[in-house]
Amino acid sequence: MSSYDPHRVRADVPLLRRVIDGHPITYLDSASSSLTPRPVIEAMSRYYELRHANVHRGVYTTAEEATAAYEGARVAVGEFIHAAHPSEEIVFTKNTTEGFNLLVKSWGRANLRSDSVVVLTEMEHHANLVPWFQLREEVGFEIRYIPVGDDFRLDLSNLDALLDGASIVSFSAMSNVLGTKNPVERIAAAGHAAGALVAVDAAQSVAHSVTDVQSSDVDFMSFGAHKMMGPTGIGAFYAKRALLADMPPFLGGGGMIADVRLDGYTPAKGVERFEAGTPMIAEAVGMHAAVRYIENLGLAAIAEHERALTADALGRLRERFAGRVRVIGPSDVHDRGGVLSLDVDGIHPHDVAQVLDQHGVCVRPGHHCAKPLMRRFSLPATARASFGAYSLREDTDVLLDGLDHVIELFG
Amino acid sequence: MSNLEDLYREIILDHYRSPRNRGELECPPAHRIEGFNPLCGDEITVYVAADGATLSDIKISGHGCSISQSSASLMSAAVKGKPIADVRATIDTFKRLMTVHESNLDDEQEPEPVDLRALGELAALQGVVKFPVRIKCATLAWNTLAQGLDELSN
Structure with a gap:
């Protein structure tokens, strides 16, 4: 497992070289669609x-x-x-x-x-x-x-x-x-x-x-x-x-x-x-x-990589935002994948995602084609960040800085 | 960052934080219309009351993003107490503001320019057209009101 290197995957994915408004792209929407590597x-x-x-x-x-x-x-x-x-x-x-x-x-x-x-x-x-x-x-x-x-x-x-x-x-x-x-x-x-x-x-x-x-x-x-x-x-x-x-x-x-x-x-x-x-x-x-x-790449290695990213992100969201950012999903990584649906201080997910876009961060706002589930938790929508085989801890760094900006603007 | 400031002008944030004409009206005599944005789950309910040819009162409830909520609030302030014919004209002008970048790009006829002064505070929403996905947020309340006026006149 320790040989798994997401940087090698990143080198294969041309789209990760995109720069958005002066920021390197931070792609956190793999649950919506994953990025395509050059061999494909x-x-x-x-x-x-x-x-x-x-x-x-x-x-x-x-x-x-x-x-x-x-x-x-x-x-x-x-x-x-x-x-x-x-x-x-x-x-x-x-x-x-x-x-x-x-x-x-x-x-x-x-x-x-x-x-x-x-x-x-x-x-x-x-x-x-x-x-x-x-x-x-x-x-x-x-x-x-x-x-x-x-x-x-x-x-x-x-x-x-x-x-x-x-x-x-x-x-x-x-x-x-x-x-x-x-x-x-x-x-x-x-x-x-x-x-x-x-x-x-x-x-x-x-x-x-x-x-x-x-x-x-x-x-x-x-x-x-x-x-x-x-x-x-x-x-x-x-x-x-x-x-x-x-x-x-x-x-x-x-x-x-x-x-x-x-x-x-x-x-x-x-x-x-x-x-x-x-x-x-x-x-x-x-x-x-x-x-x-x-x-x-190895599915077991991908799973382990994404589990580590998810555990890290869940921990840092908890520490840094102390309840102002709620994760709509299990709070630990047991039987859990790298999908983080966020409720940011009650701020509408469209606004969250719009501000994050200015940081080059791609997340998905909306009901994620699961409206009965959103109703179950009385939410109109969430802002969803999700990891892929090429994701890095640094992606979470940029996401968290962006969330600070969101709360500063709308909070 | 200038783009973001174009979108989230101070007037917009003000109407988002302190929405005007929030609430409900008794129906009847008022008329109630629901609007949905199926893509993002935003829901809005517009209550309108007419006194002859005047839109005498308007209230808005529902939930949505800062753009849809502030647009609804700005709209309510702009149309309350106005003759219905003027309200229809304002709706048309606003919707033209929201589509101005897409229309008649290479037609010989220039599109009729939107008179921003006539729109007053509503002109603060003009930055939305630079964010095409958000146009539907800004027009949700307006389309809902237009439907309500049609139903009132039937």
């Missing part, structure tokens, strides 16, 4: 310069190469999350949200009825709420929520009763607002014991700790590449092979068919059934490069 950018450029062709169609050399690159990315992403059958259990999507739409509108529509029960949590991103609401309008099933306690963690004391009769439990591995890491294995085991399937939103966790869908026994998972140092425009949806085999198509069109006649169509088998139209080939190449990049 170069892999995508090389693809466009040397190998670009449509996939699954041509028989000429570059078309074969593009298909091999695209399918190779699928295998790499599947292996990254320890899928049992990497080439058959990963569907490429546009982003995490599309993965949940696929789950709800394919599996959900085929399996849920008016007397079904879906279990979610109070800390979900809108991606894992709104698609369920949309299908509920059609089908009329019941949605139950695992509550969030005042310690900013899921209250699992009533879990078995909540899961009673449930068809599926769908929850985030890590909250994008609180930083709380949820006990995936425990909830998955309880879900399966109750006869429910288990879906996990891994958007926030996948680049910050090891993901193993087999050991944690997860049935479905969704995550996006751009929060794991990869490009925007691509994500991955994982489903166990046997479950995927029974799921109806999601989007229709070219590429997802076995046969089309004037009187109808027969969908393709396997992952192709869910990938209508020309896919994001260059982005898949970029996602593959991001997986390799993260694997080379």
Whole structure:
């Protein structure tokens, strides 16, 4: 672990050389989108310069190469999350949200009825709420929520009763607002014991700790590449092979068919059934490069680095601001990631973020697409700082100086 | 740092710290309109009362950032007791102030310049246009009031 050097990562990330209003950029918004290292950018450029062709169609050399690159990315992403059958259990999507739409509108529509029960949590991103609401309008099933306690963690004391009769439990591995890491294995085991399937939103966790869908026994998972140092425009949806085999198509069109006649169509088998139209080939190449990049850094080393940064920041926020800056999330680093949602002396997060911008500090103000969770804690919004593999203690120095300025101006 | 001072003028901070016309009006006879900024979660409720063709009273409640709150406060001070036709004209002028940098950049016709003197204290908000993301904060109360005037006249 001691060999982990964030400065080496920084040297790979061109955007970290930006200067904003005379200040070097202090990027603390990796929970929103992580910065892209040169190997990812170069892999995508090389693809466009040397190998670009449509996939699954041509028989000429570059078309074969593009298909091999695209399918190779699928295998790499599947292996990254320890899928049992990497080439058959990963569907490429546009982003995490599309993965949940696929789950709800394919599996959900085929399996849920008016007397079904879906279990979610109070800390979900809108991606894992709104698609369920949309299908509920059609089908009329019941949605139950695992509550969030005042310690900013899921209250699992009533879990078995909540899961009673449930068809599926769908929850985030890590909250994008609180930083709380949820006990995936425990909830998955309880879900399966109750006869429910288990879906996990891994958007926030996948680049910050090891993901193993087999050991944690997860049935479905969704995550996006751009929060794991990869490009925007691509994500991955994982489903166990046997479950995927029974799921109806999601989007229709070219590429997802076995046969089309004037009187109808027969969908393709396997992952192709869910990938209508020309896919994001260059982005898949970029996602593959991001997986390799993260694997080379080592997920355990990244997790340890971010844990140290988070512990340091939590301690210094407490000491320096003595209650004027409240962290909306667990106060220790046990089962917690590097996401710090701040309530700065009641000052509106837009104003906090605007002043921080003048210091070159990038944080995200807002409700973070988790409005039910914000209501749970009676907050309209927070200013969220979050760490990545390239973050430094010095980033926290600049953040804290900026917060002094915020309080001086508005306090 | 000059940019930040353009945005957070002293008048704006004053209206943020001591908002004018804060509160509620009994409905009816007053009219109540809610406005939301779904991107940032800001919520505002505007209460307007009309006496014939005059906007006789206005109160504002809700929460939001310094720009949305001070803009609402400045607006309430500017329109209270004014003829509704003048209020509509002020809304139009203010919204033009908030879009002036985006409109007609290469049209032959010059956009009609906004008369800052006619806006009085409201002109303090002109710095907001340099921060495009914040324009929605500044216009939230105004769009809500405009909706209320439309509903009043129906």
